[in-house]
Structure formats: structure tokens, C-alpha cells
């Protein structure tokens with residue numbers, strides 16, 4: 040399985056080279072993330088792709104992760120704060136359109152989702168959305184590895200700075216997790232030449 044080789048090849052890069060990733064490859068990663076499964080299928084997060092150096096400098100403030108600034112691209116997974124009834128109605132209407140269904144065919148499904156999300160607290164809405172964003176993060180790591188693009192998933196950033204600089208709060212979003220993309224600087228990244236550490240497979244998994 041080629042995927043296993045790709046996953047052995049990848050690691051969370053600490054130091055990137057100056058080489059930039061082509062927009063074509065970035066677009067393939069974005070498409071892979073968009074194709075990721077999400078609970079109820081409603082994709083309650085958005086992806087922000089940043090190359091602008093001034094914005095990245097602001098985002099990197101106070102973070103130990105130099106990769107926020109020093110990489111080809113930075114992807115921000117911005118999860119919904121609230122899953123609104125309007126959003127669910129729009130999304131299910133889009134589903135009807137894409138599946139050539141009659142208008143209103145998914146009304147029962149829509150109403151079930153609306154009642155489910157509206158009985159959750161705002162905090163539960165945000166946590167649920169953030170969990171879906173993390174599934175997208177997993178896809179991004181796998182897609183990048185297949186393209187032989189290096190990546191670093193990161194939680195080590197200041198979400199308040201991200202929310203403010205990217206104007207996320209007014210868009211009903213919050214920075215959930217981020218990933219940098221680029222190419223490893225093999226000579227200057229101490230992690231490039233040391234073995235990957237993982238549990239023995241029998242300790243990690245149980246077959247019943």
C-alpha cells in the first residue's frame with residue numbers, strides 16, 4: 040500500500056526550505072480536504088489559505104512555531120462558532136440541487152438537524168465543528184504526503200490573534216487548528232534524519 044510508505048515518509052517538519060509549493064498542488068490538497076467526511080455532512084468549518092507574509096508575521100506573534108511564517112503556505116481550519124438553522128437550511132437546499140431532488144425533498148432531514156443543533160449549547164456547537172475540522176486536518180496530512188509536500192499540523196498558536204487578524208469572529212468562525220505546507224530543509228531540520236517513533240502495532244491496536 041503506497042499510503043503506508045507516504046505516511047512513513049512524512050513527519051512534522053520544523054524547518055522549511057525557501058521552495059514554494061505550486062498552486063496546482065495546493066488546490067489538490069484543498070479539494071481533498073473539501074471531500075472529507077463530516078458529521079451529518081454539513082462541513083461546519085472553512086479553510087483559509089495564507090501566503091501573505093505580513094499577515095503571517097502577525098499570526099506568528101508569540102508562537103514558538105516558526106513554521107507559521109517560514110513555510111510555503113499556511114492553512115487555517117476555522118470552525119463554526121454556531122451551527123445556525125439558516126446554514127442548515129441553505130446546505131440541505133444545496134444537497135437537493137446537487138442530487139437533483141425536488142425542492143423540499145430533504146425537509147425532514149433539515150428539520151432533524153436544526154432541532155439537533157439548536158438544542159446544543161453554543162459551546163457544544165463549536166466543539167462539534169472543531170472535531171470535524173480535525174478530520175479535515177488528517178486528510179490534509181495524507182494528501183500532502185501523497186504529493187511529497189511536507190506539512191506540520193499545529194495547535195501551538197494564539198487563537199485570539201488568529202481570530203482577530205483574520206476577522207473570524209464576525210464570520211461566526213474560530214481558528215481551530217492549522218497546518219503549514221512546504222518542503223523540508225533537510226540539512227537544517229534535526230527531525231529530518233531521525234527515526235519516526237510509534238508504538239508497536241500490537242500495543243496500539245487490539246483485535247477481538
Ligand SMILES: Cc1cc2nc3c(=O)[nH]c(=O)nc-3n(C[C@H](O)[C@H](O)[C@H](O)COP(=O)(O)O)c2cc1C
Pocket residue numbers: 049050051052053104191192193194195196216235236
Ligand atoms: C493536533 C496536532 C497538533 C500539533 N501541534 C504541533 C505544534 O504546535 N508544533 C509542532 O512542531 N508540531 C505539532 N504537532 C506535530 C506532532 O508533534 C507530531 O505529529 C508528533 O510528534 C508525531 O510525529 P510525526 O508527525 O513527525 O510522525 C502537532 C500534531 C497534531 C496532530
